[in-house]
Structure formats: C-alpha cells, structure tokens
Amino acid sequence: MAPMRATDVLRMLLKGSFGMLEERIGAARDDEWRGRALPGTSKPGFIIWHCARILDWTIHSAVQGVPEVADSERWRERFPREAAYGAGIPAALADQVADSTPARLVAEYLVEVRTPVLAWFDRQDDSSLEAVPALQEHQALRPGYLDPSVWAEVADLNGLPAWQLLMRPAGAHIRRHMGEYDLLVEALRAGAATPRG
Helix, strand or coil, X not given: CCCCCHHHHXXXXXXXXXXXXXXXXXXXXXXXXXXXXXXXXXXHXXXXXXXXXXXXXXXXXXXXXXXXXXXXXXXXXCCCHHHCCCCCCCHHHHHHHHHHCCHHHHHHHHHHHHHHHHHHHHCCCHHHHHCCCCHHHHHCCCCCCCCHHHHHHHHHHCCCCHHHHHHHHHHHHXXXXXXXXXXXXXXXXXXXXXXXX
C-alpha cells in the first residue's frame, strides 16, 4: 500500500466540501431555503450559496488569480456583484441572495465550480501547494473584493500557502457553516421560525 500524502488528505477534504453542499442542496425545501430560524441569523439558502462561492473564490481567485466560474457569462449577471462571495456584506444583501437564488440554481453553479476545481487540484503536488499566492494582488482583479468590509474577512489569509487556503476557507470554513445550516434548518423544521423577512 502506498503511503498517504498530504495531497490525498486535501483532495478528500475538498471533495468532502462539495459533497456536504450537494447533500444539503438536494434535501433543501424552498420555505427553509428562504426562512429565518432565529432573529439575527442568516437564511439557510444564503449559507449554502456563500459556501459554493467560497469554493469558487478560494481556488480561482485567491489561489490562482484567475476569473471565477461566477465571472463567466452565465453567472456574472445572475448573482449580485456587490454580494462578492458573501463575506463582509450587509445582512439585507445576504437575504436578497437567498430570496433570489433558488437551490436548483446553486446546484447548477456548484456543478460548474466542481469540475475545474478538481481538475486544477489533480495537477497539484505537495510542492505546488506550498507556494504562497499573491492573495491581495489577486483580489484587486475583481471590483469589490478589496472593499474594507470584504477584505477584512480574509486579510488574515494573506501570506499563507495554498494548502492552508484549502484547509481553511475551502475546508474548515465550509464545515463550520454546515453545522450552522443544519441547526437553522432543524429549528425551522421544529417550528421555531419567525415570519420571513
């Protein structure tokens, strides 16, 4: 049996992030997607959209400095540009994303993100993932990504190697949000929802 490599662990983590999102999107109900379980919390649909955007952002924008799937002709007008990838934005804008972006659309977007992300990862090795991307420089390529409230959410990632970006935003961050999503959906199902809004 061949010894395990760091890339094997990162591949499993990355595929797991996609799998967790796909599973939840497949079980999503419209009322839950746009519902609010508790005052001051995000709508579940926004959480899933944000996580899908984070995967796109991490591998394409943050690590490679190339256009994201969200920048493609199909998606660039579909998602509010001012929502960036969902970090550091006003709550009202996050609600707008959840209300205007149904689960089936996020599922289609996630499929389009998954293919190039995994193809990129398959070309990586331990050495390439040790490289430190020019994160701040890459963010300057897209309007809004260096806005103070957005940049503040990811500034601590500047100067980290690519493998840490895979472990943190594309890995641990997704898992934290999946726990949040599950709790909010459970609360909605238990009848703890407040009126939509």
